[in-house]
Amino acid sequence: MSDKLRRFFNEGTTDEITKRMLGTLLVYHSPKGLMSGYITEAEAYLGQKDSAAHAYQGKRTPSNEALYGVPGTIYIYSIHGRLCLDVAAQAKDVPEGILIRGIEPYQGIDLMKANRPKSGFELTNGPGKLMDALGIYDKEMNLIELGDTALDLDVDNVKFPKKIVESGRIGVSDRGTWTDKPYRFYVKGNPYVSKLPKREMDLKTYGWK
DNA sequence: TACACGATGGTCT
């Protein structure tokens, strides 16, 4: 991992880092070619105290081990037969993480369409969908730091959201008081956001400054 | 556009 990326993660709380991640460029050097996309939507999961998190009450198993890694460790997990992409956000052994839920395709769009023959914004507007579009079908990169494998995060060539919307996290079944806490963040108006009604899409600027 | 629901397969108990 680059020093610059290390600094990106080493400052702030996990929800602050999650917001900072909106507009950064997720880069994947796939076997088929380069693909990338700007992060449009992400969720923070605050570790052992967070009843919606995989590491709630310090739960630690082989599959969620990556959450306990250094900041920027890739956490790939499967759910309902799909894969999702997470990144550890805090110091080693502090199991807080960020779920990447949407990207706006930038490079390699044709490759993504070949991987996932869906029209329009359905290409990458969900955590399982974007993994499908990138063509990541296994957990080979799990436990590795961003930048030390084919996946990287470019924090130099970024876009800036005009406004960030907060909401409850998607898909968490009832888990007490943390169920509805506003730890989902997305770029207001960007169409590559899950479950976004058409009327809330800003098709002129996609919500960027 | 909103909601309901079935398929799905890895992971844990």
Place this chain on the structure above:
DNA sequence: GACCATCGTGTAA
């Protein structure tokens, strides 16, 4: 055997 940080299709309005 149950759970689940999902997705796609179906229905109705």
